[in-house]
Amino acid sequence: MASAVKDSRSGYGTLLRTPGAWTFLLPGFLARQPFAMLTIGIVLLVQSTTGSYGTAGAVSATTGVAMALFAPQGGKLADRFGQRAVLLPGVLVHAAGVAALITLALAHAPLWALLAVAVPTGASTPQVGPMVRARWAARLGAGPLMPTAAAFESVTDEFTFVVGPVLATALCTGIHPAAGLVAEAALTLAGGLLFAAQKRSQPAVHRPGSGERPRVSALSVPGVRVLIVAFLGIGAVFGGMQVSLTAFTQHIGQPGINGVLYGIFAGGNMLAGIACGAITWKVGPRRRLLVAYGLLALATTPLWAVTAVPLLGAVGLVVGLCIAPALITGYTLVETLVPATARTEAFTWLTGAVALGQAAAATSAGQLADGFGPSTGFLVPLAGTALACTVLLALRAHLLPRRSAGGAEAAAGHLPAQVSAGAEDRERELARA
Structure with missing residues (x-):
């Protein structure tokens, strides 16, 4: 059924x-490159030194x-004290952690030592994209x-996943196994410091006064918890x-050709993101998320059975095309589900x-590849997206904006109460369709 729900979407030109x-866009783009280089750089270095x-x-x-456990805590601190206060010490700790990890890996240190250094390295990874x-x-x-900004940011994220893994792979295979992580640390330090220097554009710090409501945690919002499950599945991919x-x-x-194949996968993701930002949608974001996620789970199904490089590239492209709509819609839903004081x-x-999700998938896929052959690792994206899709379908009602008495949510930073209520009514119509 065609819906009356429609995004009033201006173009990228107006946004920019x-x-x-x-x-903040230029230094932010530089500072987020390492996010896509870190895990693949670690895999290539450690596999090279341990086999x-x-x-x-x-x-x-x-x-x-x-990274997953400490990032939300960093987000809370950034909301409370400002992004600069969190970012400056974070990039310094991260660069030191990467340097220690490289040193230990090249010295063939035991696994426990590598794991010990990996904790502060991941915990200090700057979350520039959310900022x-x-x-x-x-x-x-x-x-x-x-909505255009959400699409633009997802496109930027996907572009980093095109450039980052290809760059890290080229450096690790063409120069030295540690070269990818060296570049990651350098970009983190330079980009993070430049981004932190942009004080005028950072969100205002809001500390509740004596008569104000206490700060709401983003995790207390049921819709955020559902989206976390969905994003775990995307990380598994x-x-x-x-x-x-x-x-x-x-x-x-x-x-x-590893970097080329992953670049094709991430390139499909980026192209789909560009298209999503240019389309004026006539379907609400909750329905879009459910459809996009179902297609993503379906697209991952044949990966494990493909043995030809060109066909694997083609399937990877399709998988990439299905990720961006789910990511963009998930981030867009945050705007209607979470108060402004908890959005970071x-x-x-x-x-x-x-x-x-990426970490759990890397471990599982690595174990499967070691024990049963390289293609069995591709079962991990299928399992992750299938489970997350099931949860999304079961708990989809939590993705609707919640009304509160007297428009309290609007005062806390949501959409105005009458707009939120109208959007809710339209989404409920979609749910019944």
């Missing part, structure tokens, strides 16, 4: 002409788990440009693809969920 936008994909996946997974999204939200509010493609290309004696935290929970 927002006053002051480029002051085991399982060990490499375990170290990478530890980094991802630490940029929070700056957009602070500047645009709930206006018609906000990223982690499973990275490790499985690495194992597959090593197995066939063509390790150099909400964005970091979702980003952390991707990292956690």
Whole structure:
């Protein structure tokens, strides 16, 4: 049934002409590159020094788990004290952690030592993407440009997943196994410091007064918890693809094409993101998320059975095309589900969920590749998305904006009460269709 729900969508050109936008976009783009380089850089370095994909996946997974657990706490601190106060010490700790990890790996240190260093390395990974999204939200509010900003940020994220893994793989295979992580640390330090220097565009710090309501945690919102599960599944695709493609290309004696295949996968993701930002949707975001996620789970089904490189690239492209709509819609839903004072935290929970799913998938895919062959690792993206899709369908009612008495949510930073209520009514009509 055609719905009356329609995004009033302005173009990317209008968005990029927002006053002051480029002051945080350019350094933010530089600073978020390392996010896509870290796990693949660890996998390539540790596998090179130990010869085991399982060990490499375990170290990478530890980094991802630490990132997922500490990122939301960093988001809370950024909401409370400002992004600069969190970012400056974070990038310094992260660069030191990466340097220690490289040193230990090249010295053939035991696994426990690598895991011990992986914890602070992952915990200190700067969450620049959520911080940029929070700056957009602070500047645009709930206006018609906000969905475009969500799409633009997802496209930017996907572009980093095109450039980052290809760059890390090229450096690790063409120069030195540690070169990818060296570049990751350098970009983190330079980009993070430049981004932190942009003080004028960071969201205002809000500390509740004596007569104000206490700060709401993003995790207390049921819809955020549902989205976390969805983003865990998306992380499973990223982690499973990275490790499985690495194992597959090593197995066939063509390790150099690993970055190309992953770049094709991420390129499809980026292209779909560009399209999503340009489309004026006539279907509500909750329905879009459910459809996109079902297609993603379906697209991952044939990965494990493909043995030809060109066909694997084609299937990977289709999988990539299905990820961006789910990511963009998930981030867009945050704007209607979470108060403004907790949005950085909400964005970091979702980003952390991707990292956690990526970490768990890297470990599982590595163990499967070591024990049963490289192609079995591709079962991980299928399992992760199938489980997450089931949860989304079962708990889809939590993705509707909740009305509160007297428009309290609107006062806390949601859409105006009458707008939120109207959107809810239209979404309920969609749910019954």
